[in-house]
Amino acid sequence: MLHIPCPYCGPRDETEFHYGSEAHVAYPENSSNLTDEEWAKFVFIRSNPKGWMAERWVHSAGCRRWFNVWRNTINHEFGPSYKPFTQQPKSPA
Amino acid sequence: MTVKLEFAKSPLGGAKFGGTDKAVLIQEVPFTPGFDLRVNPDSPAFLAVVAALGLVLPTTVGKVARNNADCIVSEGEKPAENGISALTLGPDWWYLTGTADIQALLAPVQIAHHISLVDVSSQRTKIEIYGPSAKDVLSHYWEQDLRDEHFPIDACSQGLLAKAPLIMWHCCENCYLLFPRASFSRHLWTALTDASVEYL
Amino acid sequence: MSTVNFTFDGKQYSGEKGESLASALLRNGVVYFTDSSYKDRPRGVMGLWVEETNALVNVDSGAGEPLKPATTIELVEGLVVRSAQGVGDLPDTRDNSRYDKANRHVDVLVVGAGTSGLEAAKKFSDQGKSVIVMDDKPAAGGHLTYLGQPVPAELLAVLDRANVTYLPRTTVQGMYDQGYSVATERRTDHLDSNVHTEMSRIRTWHVRADHTVLATGAFQRHLVFANNDRPGIMLSHAAATYVSNGANPFNTAVVVTVDNQGYRDAIRLHKAGVKVAAVVDIRKKVSKATKKSSRKAIEALGIRLIKGATVVDTSANLVGILSSVTIGQAKSDLRETITADLLAISGGWTPVVHLATFIGIKPTWSEKRAAFVVKHHSQFVSTTGMLAGDFGDDDEPAVFFGPKLTAEQGLVAFVDYQRDATYRDFKRAIDAGMRSIEHVKRYTAIGTAHDQGKTSGTVTMGLIGQAIGKAPDEIGSLTFRPPYISIPFAALAGRDRGLLSDPERTTPIHSWHVASGAPMEDVGQWKRPWYFPKSGETMHAAVLRECAAVREGVGVMDASTLGKIDIQGKDAGQFLDMIYTNMFSTLKVGMSRYGLMCGIDGMVFDDGVTTRISENHWLMTTTTGGAAKVLDWLEEWLQTEWPHLEVYCTSVTEQISTVAIVGPKSRELMKRLAPSLDVSNESFAFMENKHADVAGVPARVARISFSGELAYEINVPAIYGLHIWESVMSQGADLNITPYGTETMHVLRAEKGFVIVGQETDGTQTPDDLDMNWIVSKKKDDFIGKRSFSRADTAREGRHQLVGILADDGSYVIPEGAYIVAGADANTPPPVKHIGYITSSYDSAALGRSFALALVANGLARKGEKIAIPMADRVVTGVITDSVFVDKENTRRDG
């Protein structure tokens, strides 16, 4: 089992977390003004890179906080984690 | 809220296993009051809570502040009257337990400030696990680091014990208090007693 | 040492307690252990430990275990084993042993208690680090024990230090990222049967180490020549070790070697009383040091040395045991046959690279060591000892894996003993163009047996190299996968068996349900009573009876499992307006409202009733299975999108126990339970909440109905849940109060056309699809999912919509999941296009017939259309109807 670094609790077993997809995909301000294409991009399209990716996780069985963390999609290595609305650390790449 | 004992039933009926003279004692402590407190630690509301409780709430997740003893087995310590223990579960989340009338203390703060105080006395029960083998029994199911330097006395943590979510508090030497969700308490009891037999 | 008795293939023997079964058999003169799995070739023991390829046995005594190497079984009184012939089978008895699991965090994990492992443990212990030493053998010493040398006392003493934990008989089975290892500790098999019966037989350790030192040592390997598999042919360090310990059935030995280890073992054999007829060394020229040490030493003992030669073939006696060895010069056709009953092979060392390759470290080829080694040092892992290429004494090995063989010899020259894979098989792979070890492995099955190529892997790579003129590292790389050795599934399961395999969540009223004999339905992890049969009653009859009681009298249901979330803060109403499709901020204090939640894609995600307790205090209920998911969802929006909202959410699922009393007579019962409560429609309206003392405890009573009937939900702190239930049962006795379970609840709500999220939905239904347009607010600027309702796909014609289905034969209950085709004509030639499927289907007491809910393409516009449902044995015909079957006008909910 992987250890995921919760920015509040430290590294914890992955069974304590739930995944929340790609980080920094903000809910659009005026969704009714968006074209179908713009809206579909928000709902369905994610970058899905090979390599480092900033992801959102929630520490469900712990502090219940949502946070962001860098993860390498090739080897599951975790980089730094950070709280929402804080400065994003540089990609470990 | 005082418990109407003639109508109340705790999830484990006050079950007890092992003993203080054995390698491990496991017992339910029924009807322990408990409250989930949510308040922004950077707000005036937080200061008001601290003032009302007369207890400085830690702001580091995993730390416990208290002015009483919460375990039965710890020698020479008796639960103080008006005692409160605050377990820091999240950056804006505390689990409060103790003999004090916590609801009454915080009622004025609730009117004036944005806080949330929820009675969860029935949501969780309390299981005390004590003895020289207590840590070994827990480590059969608890993935987190229980070494004293990483989980010292008055540290607390939430996690999964035998896949059941709970709060664990290292309250004193060889003594751990578990606050599992009531619906998982039977499962947890089976798990803990199953892991204990080897030590008895 | 005490003497113990054991049984091998039905025959009684005795041996020394604690020695390996292989050793004990040799001590008893048993050299021929078994026949090989595919070719029935006589086989003896080859090795010393888990590298053993031939001497596999099935253990019948104790817990029983199939296919264990006899080299790894410690002798205990009463051991019963059978030779396995490569095929494992278990005794036909239940294994009552305990298995468990333990987690351990440590500064340093050292794998292997040989010299280098002990030295590493000492180094880190000196630095004040906590250390666990895991070693798969019963005693520390590692390679030194192969050499017959004692372990220095000061190194052994490290294991007794306070900051060092030593776990013998503990095999690290897997190594993973971030310093995570999994090991199995054999705790009882080596003990007398009167041990603590509660002690687990195998403990699976889950270790998190800041740093792991791999000191896994090395195995000796064999050489590939004709008839290299006979009983009496062994690895030289194994032969020397057995014989030195007094397990010596041999008279005359030939040692064939590629390095100086063969010389050391020849000397040990000689000293133990075996006549060493010759040491056959493939190396013609050796270094001065080797000349002065190894060669001089055997010369001094009068042992004949044959240089530049190797073994090419062997012969056997009538039984099949080795009788002579044929030596061939490498550079000529000279042949010589020597009589011998032991052929000891020193084919070089193969470091145990398994754990390193588990985490993606590639071994490198060392020409000097004639071996794949792993020299690695990183934050999480380092290697030491033989694994890192430190072979101690200079062995000066030749890179040699076996002589040139004729086609005929190749048929009986074994590369992988367990698979009976020969040089001929191997050669066919090469001739077919295979070059990579991975291809050769799959073509020949080499390395795929019980030992997973522990010794045959390097030999195969060496042979490919010899065959095509390349170095072994040009062929590929050794890759292994966990587990390192085979382990019982029970050990991996640990305590996660039976009741403990998955948590069972129970309500405060669970004990009553169990005592009443109600079968339980699993709803997620919850145990819910399914129905409450009277003695001798079938499920069908019980459910019809329960349904009728609710529609005509009064029933009671335990609804405590519903997810509940306490929501507080001045912005809670605004927040709920975004979360639900309908409006909540306008809800009056004390009132409840049903709400539907969608994902951003506009698909229904969860539903439930939310109550405004006070101005800024709300209580949300979710589906039983959706509680955790919904709380995560609410927190995600609050924490990552709208942190400015003053809203706090707290799970109270288990804080509140809910007992629902349902049916026209529920008002009378409610009056009895709460005499102070005015239960008239005028003062206690539908969807209203009242606080009252119910049966002596403070309760919130809500007029919420999931059946269409007059109903009251009594909500109390969960410690009173059982009391409320029992009070309902006693106060309602003369009203014929009828407890009902999840099945009746499902029937009753389906009769009313109420959906269950997860039954009528699968994550692809909009509120419109569920005919629930009424719950989608047209006033709100935005809510989650709103924008997606106008997407082309969600707004298109022809989407599957919720309808009712009535089969023409009302006695037939259509199976849920059944496909629906258009038109009543069942004889339409295939392909027949389906137009939807059944989501819920029951027999109804109220209707006196069966009915169903279904999702049908464009279904709302097709009411009245005939449909057909092709089943395996018949074609069912029916008609599309409205999804509400009972009380379309909602007249019953007020009693």
Ligand SMILES: [Zn+2]
């Ligand atoms: Zn956390």
